[in-house]
Amino acid sequence: AQSVSQHNHHVILSEAASLELGCNYSYGGTVNLFWYVQYPGQHLQLLLKYFSGDPLVKGIKGFEAEFIKSKFSFNLRKPSVQWSDTAEYFCAVNSPNTGNQFYFGTGTSLTVIP
Amino acid sequence: NAGVMQNPRHLVRRRGQEARLRCSPMKGHSHVYWYRQLPEEGLKFMVYLQKENIIDESGMPKERFSAEFPKEGPSILRIQQVVRGDSAAYFCASRPDGARTTEAFFGQGTRLTVV
Numbered sequence: 001a002q003s004v005s006q007h008n009h010h011v012i013l014s015e016a017a018s019l020e021l022g023c024n025y026s027y028g029g030t031v032n033l034f035w036y037v038q039y040p041g042q043h044l045q046l047l048l049k050y051f052s053g054d055p056l057v058k059g060i061k062g063f064e065a066e067f068i069k070s071k072f073s074f075n076l077r078k079p080s081v082q083w084s085d086t087a088e089y090f091c092a093v094n095s096p097n098t099g100n101q102f103y104f105g106t107g108t109s110l111t112v113i114p
Numbered sequence: 115n116a117g118v119m120q121n122p123r124h125l126v127r128r129r130g131q132e133a134r135l136r137c138s139p140m141k142g143h144s145h146v147y148w149y150r151q152l153p154e155e156g157l158k159f160m161v162y163l164q165k166e167n168i169i170d171e172s173g174m175p176k177e178r179f180s181a182e183f184p185k186e187g188p189s190i191l192r193i194q195q196v197v198r199g200d201s202a203a204y205f206c207a208s209r210p211d212g213a214r215t216t217e218a219f220f221g222q223g224t225r226l227t228v229v
Contacts, residue, residue: 009154034217043205044157044220090157092218099162099170102147102207102218106156 002027004093006105013081014113021076021108023065023091033074034092034102035065044090050074061085083114118143118208119188120221127228133193133200135224139208145169146189147218148181151203163189164211196228 003026013019025031032051036044048059055067065076074091091105119138127133139146148160159173163183174181178196183189193200203225207218 006156036220043222044207046217046219049217094218100145100209101159101162101170103159104149104157106154 002031002093002095002103004091004103004105006089006091006108008108009106010109010111012111012113015083016080017112019076019078019081019085019110021089021091021110023074023076023105024072025074025091025093025103026072027093027095028072029095029097031093031095033065033067034094035059035063035074035076036090036092036104038088038090038107040087047076047089081110081112083112086110086112118206118219118221120204120206120224122224123222125224125226127196127226129197129228130195133196133226133228135191135193135204135206135226136188137191137206137208137221138188139206140210140219142210143208143219144211145209146183147207147209148189148191149205149207151205151223157205160191193226196226198228201226201228 005024007022034049035047037047038044047063048057050057050067058064063078089108092102094102144165146163149157161174161181162170178194180192203223205223206221
């Protein structure tokens with residue numbers, strides 16, 4: 001099975017601060033990478049995804065992520081966070097070569113202080 | 115196209131009872147995944163099903179838990195003789211058939227409370 005590591009469990013930022021959440025995965029073959037967001041009391045929604053091509057992917061709400069194959073990383077970034085970004089963020093990976101399951105990290109709880 | 119539908123949204127069971135959680139995938143999706151979410155533990159993969167078949171159940175506890183995805187009707191996650199430790203949010207996700215490069219679409223989840 002693959003594993004996904006999110007190193008930041010809780011992050012607290014002030015509005016307008018920049019955000020970077022780390023994500024590393026274990027599988028060395030072809031992977032698809034995802035970031036999901038879960039607002040309080042809601043289901044997971046896709047922020048962005050990487051399948052192939054440009055390693056810098058842009059998602060909704062001003063988020064972006066960069067796939068660095070040599071580092072097995074897919075870090076999420078946003079230049080200026082807003083109070084409404086307060087949520088839980090999950091990195092996920094799947095691979096058609098390993099059964100197509102989606103494996104998730106433990107999540108990062110982001111609190112943005114107005 | 116309705117999203118992934120899970121019901122009930124909230125389920126309360128006494129210890130020893132059975133819990134049945136239902137998941138109707140999006141139209142055209144024949145792949146279903148079940149996850150359990152506990153506070154501070156993120157999403158734990160439980161089982162991956164495709165119509166009438168269990169593809170991967172490596173995340174399912176060996177006892178009391180079972181899942182099915184019949185030809186007709188929703189996918190069912192069944193927990194027999196529930197215990198307090200089964201209290202969690204259970205999420206279902208689905209993916210289109212034949213599309214290997216697509217994300218999983220999630221339902222709203224079922225929050226199970228065992229009293």
